Amino acid sequence: MVRISDILLDWYSRAGRDLPWRRTRDPYRIWLSEVILQQTRVAQGLAYYERFTARFPDIASLAAAPEDEVLKLWQGLGYYSRARNLLAAAREVVERFGGAFPRSLDEVRSLRGVGDYTAAAICSVAYDEPCAVVDGNVYRVLSRLFDLDLPIDSTSGRRAFADLARAELDPLAPGRYNQAIMDFGALQCTPVSPRCDVCPLSDRCLALAAGTVAERPVKQGRTRVRDRWFHYLHITSDGRTLLCRREGRDIWQGLYEFPLLETAAPADLPDLVQDPRFAEWLGDAPWHLLRSTSLPVHQLSHQRLHARVYRIETPTLTPLAASVAVPTPALGDYAIPRLLDRYLSSPEAIL
Ligand code: SF4
Structure with a gap:
């Protein structure tokens, strides 16, 4: 049987988005794009990515910038802790790693503001490390494909989805696979009105068969506002x-x-x-x-x-x-x- 990862990679080569940070293996630029896109739509994040890379073409130039300038460049994106952490991490790279972006998952994960998701995205895309990313898109796609009702905001749920994401990862093309499943969630298996009628995985999708697509993924509690x-x-x-x-x-x-x-x-x-x-x-x-x-x-x-x-x-x-x-x-x-x-x-x- 054709593997799910092969179907996703095939879909990605036809329908994936051509974005500037996908044309590079530079870990600095991949990291920058991941941080910008954490809480931001691609359409809005693009202009910020272009502006940041024009002003700070490498990590040394970012590390040398005053915080006020970085925050000014970030203005309008919100979640400003991302910008402060970006600057702090750039300075860490200069101080702790002599200005060269770290290579191992643990070292990348040790940088300020870099969590499991971002570290996996950087290491898989820049270095072809077999690390599976799990973001909102991945939770949605996997929970539907396997019709999983484990809450994605519970410890056991997070662990189960991380294990499943690792099992589905294509070890020969981890970076491309990660980008493929995230794009698939963003464009095809969307939160509302997923395009199941033209989905290349429809005959493998257990939620579609069970009629539970709209109920996946499951969340256990709403955060109080x-x-x-x-x-x-x-x-x-x-x-x-x-x-x-x-x-x-x-x-x-x-x-x-x-x-x-x-x-x-x-x-x-x-x-x-x-x-x-x-x-x-x-x-x-x-x-x-x-x-x-x-x-x-x-x-x-x-x-x-x-x-x-x-x-x-x-x-x-x-x-x-x-x-x-x-x-x-x-x-x-x-x-x-x-x-x-x-x-x-x-x-x-x-x-
Ligand atoms: S069939 Fe629908 S719910 Fe299932 S993976 Fe495809 S788009 Fe998502």
């Missing part, structure tokens, strides 16, 4: 705007934003004015509210952000620690979250 209320103080004075760099272990670490007051529930300006941090930002100077703008709800994977921007003019700025008074025309030089980028390009912003 947390609501957060952000109140931004867009304070300007004499052509300068206050920005703060986000610190701490939270979203958007290292990015810039307006002074922020966060509350655990909805709040209005009279509530915010009572907050001692409000007075800290505005000092003793009189201030004038020009407008308040409610931003569209910003959905992250586990958080829902309800944000409002208060546009405030004051005669003097009070930059506190971790803040900078930026000439307003230079705001675009700073890496800022997409939610504020959208606000700044809207007519409501009043710069």
